[in-house]
Amino acid sequence: MLSNVRVALVTGANKGIGFAIVRDLCRKFSGDVVLTARDEARGRAAVQQLQAEGLSPRFHLLDIDDLQSIRALRDFLLKEYGGLDVLVNNAGIAFRGQNHIPLPIKAEVTMKTNFFGTRDVCTELLPLVKPQDGVSKMGLTVLSRIHARKLSEQRRGDRIFLNACCPGWVKTDMGGPTAIKSLEEGAETPVYLALLPSDEKGPHGEFVMEKKVEKWGPHSQLPSWLLSLILP
Template identity: 40%
Template sequence: MSGSKRVAVVTGSNKGIGYAIVRGLCKQFQGDVILTARNEANGKAALKKLNAEGLKPVFHQLDITDVASVQRMRDFLHKNYGGLDVLVNNAAIAYKSAATEPFSEQAVVTMATNFWGTLNACNVLFPLLRPHARVINVSSRLGSSTASRCTQELQKRFLDTELSLAKVEQLMKEFVASAKAGNLKAKGWPEQAYGVSKIGVTLMTIVQQRQLNADKRPDIVVNSCCPGYVATDMTSHMGQKTIDEGADTPLYLALLPPNTASPKGEFVCERKITKIF
C-alpha cells in the first residue's frame, strides 16, 4: 500500500451515526475509510453490511479509552499510509435517564469516553495529520443547553479568551470531583454528565484549532458539531433524524475543500456555525 494514499478514520463506527459517516465517506472520500469499534465482532459485522452495499471500508479495532489501542491505530496508520487525512471523533456513550448507577459513577464513566477518550485519540493521532487534514469532534447541542444552566462564573471560564487545553481539562476534573463529593449545585454544575462532557469536547476544539493555526503543517481544520436528534441506540430510537441525516453535518465538515477559511475551530449545527451557548 502506498504511503501517500489518503485515509479517513471514524471512531465508534460500527453502528449509529458513526456507521452512517463511514458509509458517506466510502461514497465521497477519495481514499481508504477505516471503520473502528471496541469490539472486533461488532466491527466486522458492520463491515459485512457495508460490503453488501458494494462499499469497502477497512476495519481496525479501536477503544479510545485504552491508550495502547489508540497507539496501535497510530502505528497501523503510520505503517500503511504514512499519515492521516480525516479524523472523525464520534465515539461516545450516554446513560439512559432511567439508569440506576450513582451519578458519581455516571460522571466518571461518561467523561472517560466522551472527553478523555476523545482527547486521548487526538493527542496520539494529531502528529499524523497531513496538510489539509480535517478533524471533526462530534459534540452536541446538549452541551450548549447544559452550559447555559451552569453558573455565570463557570460560563466566564468557558468563554475565557486565554482558554488552554489545561484549563479545559481542569474544568472537566472539577465537574467529576464535584459529582463524587455530591456538591455539584454548590459548585455551579447541573447534574448532566453527557452535557458537560460535550461542553468539554466543544471547548477542546476551539483550543485545538488555535494550536493548529500555529502548526507548520498548513490548512488543518478542526470543528465540533451537533449531528442533531438522531434515532440511534443512544436516544433509544426516539430521535427524528435517520442516521444518514445525522451524518450530514459531520460529512460536510470532513469534506471541506482545501484552504477553507470558515468554519474553522467552530461549533456547527445543520452546516451552520452556532454559538456555544
C-alpha cells in the same frame, strides 16, 4: 506504505451515526475509509454489511479508553498511510435506563470516555494529520477550540480544519426511537465538515449545526483552569 492514498478514520463506527458517516464517506471520499470499533466482532460485522452494499471500508480495532489501543492504531496509520487525512471523533457512551447506577459513577465513566478518551485520541492522532488536505471533526466543543488554536499556532500554513459539530437529535441507541432525524440525516453535517476542500477559508475551531456555524460561550474565551485541565 500506501502514503499516496488518502485515508479517513471514524471512531465508534460499528453502529448509529458513526456507521452512517462511514457509509457516506465510502461513497464520497477519495481514498480509504477506516471503520473502528472497540468490539472486533461487531466492527467486522459492520464492515461486512457495508461490503454487501458494494462499499469497501477497512476495519481496525480501537478502544478510546485504552491508550495502547490508540497507539496501535497510530502505528497502523503511519505504516500503511504515512499519516492521516480525516479524523472523525464519534465514539461516545451514554447511560440509558440504568437508574440503579449512582450519578457520580455515571459521570466519571462518561467523562473518561467522552472527554478524556477523545482527548487521548486527539493527542496521538492529530500529529499524523497531513497538511494541505486534512480535515478533523471532534465531538467536544471546548476541546476542539483548544486543539484548533494549537494547530494554528504550531502548524502555520498547513490547511488543516478542526471543528466540533452537533448532528442533531438522531434515531440511535442514545437518541431513542422518537428522535426526529434518520442516521443518514445525522451524518450530513459531520461528512460535510470532513469533506471541506483545502482551499476553503473555514470553518475552523467552530461549533457547527445544520452545516452552519453557531456561536457559543461568552466571547468564546477559555478559562486558564480549563486549559490546564485539558492540555498536559
